[in-house]
Amino acid sequence: MKTLFRVLALSLALAGAASAARADEVSVAVAANFTAPMQRIAADFEKATGHKARLVFGSTGKFYAQIKSGAPFQVLLAADDETPARLAREGDGVAGSQFTYAIGRLVLWSPRPGLVDDKGEVLRAGRFEHLAIANPKLAPYGLAATETLKALGVADALQGKLVTGESITQAQQFVVSGSAELGFIAFAQIHRDGKLIDGSHWLVPARLHTPIRQDAVVLDKGKGSAAAAALMDYLKSPAALAVIRTYGYER
Structure with missing residues (x-):
C-alpha cells in the first residue's frame, strides 16, 4: 500500500512539473482604453490555461514606435486596426494572426x-x-x-x-x-x-467618426510562443467576449 502511495505521489508530482513546464508568460502591449477589461481577462486567462499575461498599457502610437525599436512585446492589442496591419506588412507582426477583438x-x-x-x-x-x-x-x-x-x-x-x-x-x-x-x-x-x-x-x-475597430496581432517576438497563441484563442472565447461586452464594447 505504501508503495502504491509513493507511486501515486510521484505521478502527481511529475504531472505538476509537466504542467508547470508547459505554462509560459506572454508580454502584451495593450491599448490604454482596454485596461480594465484586459486586467480581468488576463486573470481569467491564467486560471484557465496556466499561462500568465504580462500587461503594459499605453497609446497605440507609442507602442508602434517601441515595437519598431525592438521592444520585447509578443502580442499587441491595439486601439485601431491599421497599426496591427501595418506591423504585419512591415514584418514585425505575424501574417494572418490579426483579428478584431473589440469595437x-x-x-x-x-x-x-x-x-x-x-x-x-x-x-x-x-x-x-x-x-x-x-x-x-x-x-x-x-x-x-x-x-x-x-x-x-x-x-x-x-x-x-x-x-x-x-x-x-x-x-x-x-x-x-x-x-x-x-x-x-x-x-x-x-x-x-x-x-x-x-x-x-x-x-x-x-x-x-471612423469606426474604432480594435485589432490584436501576434508580433514577431511572439512567433511560436504557446502562451501567445493561447491568449489569442482565449480572446475569441465566450468567456472573454462576456467581459468585453460588460465594459461597453461591441464585437
Missing part, C-alpha cells in the same frame, strides 16, 4: 451630473473652459474625437479649449482631476463591473 465606442463624459446632455449640445453651447481629448496622432480615440468635433462643425470654435493627453487614460485623468470639465474618452472607461459610474455623458453616434 470601441467614444463617449463625452464629465463627473459633474447634468453638465453633459444626451445629445452633446454642450459642445455647441461652449459653457466650459477645457475639453480633454487624447492625442489624435497617437490614440485612435483622440482621432475619433477630432473627427466628431469636425462633423459637428465646432472644431475651430473649441480649438483653444482643448487639453490633449498622451493617451485616453491621461485624457480621463484630466477630467477626473478637474483640469478639464469634460472630455472625450472610451465608453469602457466609465463602466465599473457592468454599471455606469457617476456623472453625465453623451454616447457619440458611430456615424460621426
Whole structure:
C-alpha cells in the first residue's frame, strides 16, 4: 500500500512539473482604453490555461514606435486596426494572426451630473473652459474625437479649449482631476463591473467618426510562443467576449 502511495505521489508530482513546464508568460502591449477589461481577462486567462499575461498599457502610437525599436512585446492589442496591419506588412507582426477583438465606442463624459446632455449640445453651447481629448496622432480615440468635433462643425470654435493627453487614460485623468470639465474618452472607461459610474455623458453616434475597430496581432517576438497563441484563442472565447461586452464594447 505504501508503495502504491509513493507511486501515486510521484505521478502527481511529475504531472505538476509537466504542467508547470508547459505554462509560459506572454508580454502584451495593450491599448490604454482596454485596461480594465484586459486586467480581468488576463486573470481569467491564467486560471484557465496556466499561462500568465504580462500587461503594459499605453497609446497605440507609442507602442508602434517601441515595437519598431525592438521592444520585447509578443502580442499587441491595439486601439485601431491599421497599426496591427501595418506591423504585419512591415514584418514585425505575424501574417494572418490579426483579428478584431473589440469595437470601441467614444463617449463625452464629465463627473459633474447634468453638465453633459444626451445629445452633446454642450459642445455647441461652449459653457466650459477645457475639453480633454487624447492625442489624435497617437490614440485612435483622440482621432475619433477630432473627427466628431469636425462633423459637428465646432472644431475651430473649441480649438483653444482643448487639453490633449498622451493617451485616453491621461485624457480621463484630466477630467477626473478637474483640469478639464469634460472630455472625450472610451465608453469602457466609465463602466465599473457592468454599471455606469457617476456623472453625465453623451454616447457619440458611430456615424460621426471612423469606426474604432480594435485589432490584436501576434508580433514577431511572439512567433511560436504557446502562451501567445493561447491568449489569442482565449480572446475569441465566450468567456472573454462576456467581459468585453460588460465594459461597453461591441464585437
